[in-house]
Amino acid sequence: MRSITFKKALLTIAILLLVVFTVQNAGKEKELNAVEGFLRDSLAPVYQLLNFTGQKVKDWVSYPTALLEASRQNEQLREKVSRLEANVRQEEEIRQENKRLKRLLNWQQNEGQLYDSVAASIIARHPDNWFGTVVVNKGREDGLKPNMTVVAPTGLVGRIINASAKTSEVLLITDPRSGVGALIQKTRAPGILEGIASGSIYLRMNHIPANIMVTEGQTVVTSGQGSLYSKGIAIGAVVNVDKVTSGLFKVATIKPFVDFNRLEEVLVIK
Amino acid sequence: MLLALVIQVTLAEYIQFWGKKPDLVLILIAVNGFLRGTREGAFSGFAAGLLKDLISGNLWGVGVVSGLVVGYAAGFAESRLFKENRVIVFGVIWVTSFLGQLVSYILLSMTGLGLAPGIAAWQIIIPTSTYNALLGIVFYGLYYRSVQKGLLSREAKV
Numbered sequence: 001m002r003s004i005t006f007k008k009a010l011l012t013i014a015i016l017l018l019v020v021f022t023v024q025n026a027g028k029e030k031e032l033n034a035v036e037g038f039l040r041d042s043l044a045p046v047y048q049l050l051n052f053t054g055q056k057v058k059d060w061v062s063y064p065t066a067l068l069e070a071s072r073q074n075e076q077l078r079e080k081v082s083r084l085e086a087n088v089r090q091e092e093e094i095r096q097e098n099k100r101l102k103r104l105l106n107w108q109q110n111e112g113q114l115y116d117s118v119a120a121s122i123i124a125r126h127p128d129n130w131f132g133t134v135v136v137n138k139g140r141e142d143g144l145k146p147n148m149t150v151v152a153p154t155g156l157v158g159r160i161i162n163a164s165a166k167t168s169e170v171l172l173i174t175d176p177r178s179g180v181g182a183l184i185q186k187t188r189a190p191g192i193l194e195g196i197a198s199g200s201i202y203l204r205m206n207h208i209p210a211n212i213m214v215t216e217g218q219t220v221v222t223s224g225q226g227s228l229y230s231k232g233i234a235i236g237a238v239v240n241v242d243k244v245t246s247g248l249f250k251v252a253t254i255k256p257f258v259d260f261n262r263l264e265e266v267l268v269i270k
Numbered sequence: 271m272l273l274a275l276v277i278q279v280t281l282a283e284y285i286q287f288w289g290k291k292p293d294l295v296l297i298l299i300a301v302n303g304f305l306r307g308t309r310e311g312a313f314s315g316f317a318a319g320l321l322k323d324l325i326s327g328n329l330w331g332v333g334v335v336s337g338l339v340v341g342y343a344a345g346f347a348e349s350r351l352f353k354e355n356r357v358i359v360f361g362v363i364w365v366t367s368f369l370g371q372l373v374s375y376i377l378l379s380m381t382g383l384g385l386a387p388g389i390a391a392w393q394i395i396i397p398t399s400t401y402n403a404l405l406g407i408v409f410y411g412l413y414y415r416s417v418q419k420g421l422l423s424r425e426a427k428v
Contacts, residue, residue: 015338018331019377039324043276050280058284124279127326129290129394130378130385135279176385197385197393199289261289 037164044137044167047123055264117151117267118142123167132158132175132198136266139166147228149269155234155257156180156222157266168268173235174198174260181223182235184252187212190223193235193254201255203236208250214241220254230269271318274298275325290394292401293367295322299337300366300402301410303344305353305417315341332377340370353414356407363406367399 032040059066120136138144140163150157150170158172171178173195180193182205189212191205208214218238224231236256243250274294282291295318303311319337323330344366351358375390385394 015335018335019380036324043325046276047280050276054281054284125283127275127278127282127295127322128293128374129398130374131326133326177382197389199286199291200393201289261283261286 032162032164040135040164041139041166044123044135047135048121048137051121051123116270118144118270119265119267120144120168121265122263126198129197129199132172132178132195132260133161134170134172134263135167136170136268137167138268139163139168141165143270144168144268149229149233150266151233151269152258152263152266154259155236156229157258157260157263159228160268170266172198172260173203173256174200180229180235181225182220183223184208184212184214184238185219185221187214187218189214190225191252193220201260202239203254203256205238205252205254206249208241208252210243210248210250212250214238214250214252216240220252271295271298271314271321275318275321279325287401288397290397290401292405293398294405296337296340296367296370297363297402297406297409299340299370300344300363301359301406301413303341303366304348304351304359304362305414306345307348308342308345311341311343311345311348312338313341315339329378329381332374332381335377336370336373339373340366343369356410359410360403360407363410364399364403367402368395371395371398 118138120138120142122134123137124135126133136150144160144163146160146162148160150159156173158170158175158178160168161171162169173180173193175195175198178193178195182191182193183189184191189208191208193203193205196202196204205220216238220235220238222229222231222233222235234257236254236258238252239255240253241250242252278291278294282294285291299311299315299318302314306314315337316334317337318341319333319335322333322337326333344362347362347366351362353359372395375385375387375395379385
């Protein structure tokens with residue numbers, strides 16, 4: 001009886017110590033220790049193989065539905081292509097003008113950075129629903145380091161929080177711990193973009209000045225100011241706007257351009 | 271456990287609903303605890319949680335404590351509830367998953383996760399617990415037979 005009580009007391013103390021240790025270490029974006037790095041690097045090939053198999057099975061299962069959907073989309077895309085072709089011609093003109101003006105101002109910013117990037121594949125995701133992180137198959141050996149910006153062709157994905165020799169962990173912008181300095185592209189209204197919950201398909205943009213008009217459908221981009229992210233990367237579109245009770249700020253719900261549930265490849269900006 | 275964890279980080283996203291994936295490791299801890307009792311339940315929960323913390327590379331301790339709680343709580347039900355009723359199995363996995371996620375939420379909140387209780391409950395804890403319980407009753411039959419007569423039975427180990 002006495003030994004059971006002793007064991008229980010010991011277990012309680014161990015749990016309490018663990019809780020204290022966890023709380024004390026929280027908030028620090030720690031580097032991976034040797035064991036964690038070794039485990040992740042050793043498991044990377046297994047992750048890759050399982051991901052590949054999973055993708056193939058998914059493709060096979062969804063093939064008939066995809067075929068029907070493809071034929072319907074084909075029609076829509078034909079129309080869209082002709083519209084976009086006209087837009088591209090117009091955009092090219094603007095791009096040329098922009099290039100000339102940038103050169104004139106000697107304003108070398110994002111463009112150069114965007115070209116110095118590394119392509120990486122997602123090989124694993126965080127095991128639970130609390131965090132929105134993914135592991136990619138490139139690491140320190142490929143020149144990746146914490147805080148590098150990660151993008152997809154459609155927009156911002158997140159940033160690297162730690163890297164082992166062969167893999168890196170990316171904090172997605174949907175993670176509640178993520179904060180991104182952002183701007184409404186059209187009105188230049190600033191705000192801070194935060195994740196709601198890792199599985200949520202929406203983000204929240206806080207601290208938008210109440211006197212600036214924000215409407216549905218407006219594009220949100222990274223502000224680059226005081227932020228770890230490069231400037232001008234597309235993030236998403238406004239779907240809803242609310243005023244906070246104090247009346248000083250607005251809060252907007254943003255739908256990211258990137259579909260995080262189907263994301264497979266990313267670009268890491270060096 | 272390692273296999274369940276590797277599947278969890280690679281393939282679980284293919285079976286997600288509304289952005290929520292089941293926690294295969296937690297299901298395994300709960301089912302194992304329910305069939306083997308508090309001691310083994312707590313131990314396997316502790317080991318699986320440790321592995322989870324190691325592989326996820328995040329906060330140390332959250333996986334360990336929640337795994338321990340789930341394993342112990344499921345083990346607590348072992349001698350008190352009827353093991354062959356699927357409704358009971360559903361309930362045990364749901365309640366233990368809920369407890370485990372609640373413990374994770376409390377610990378994560380203490381460490382500054384910054385997630386409102388309502389969002390945590392409705393967007394993570396309840397959907398994950400329900401998904402775990404639904405998937406758990408499918409998996410439970412196989413595991414139960416294996417523990418009774420198959421590879422995981424005590425006779426097979428001797």
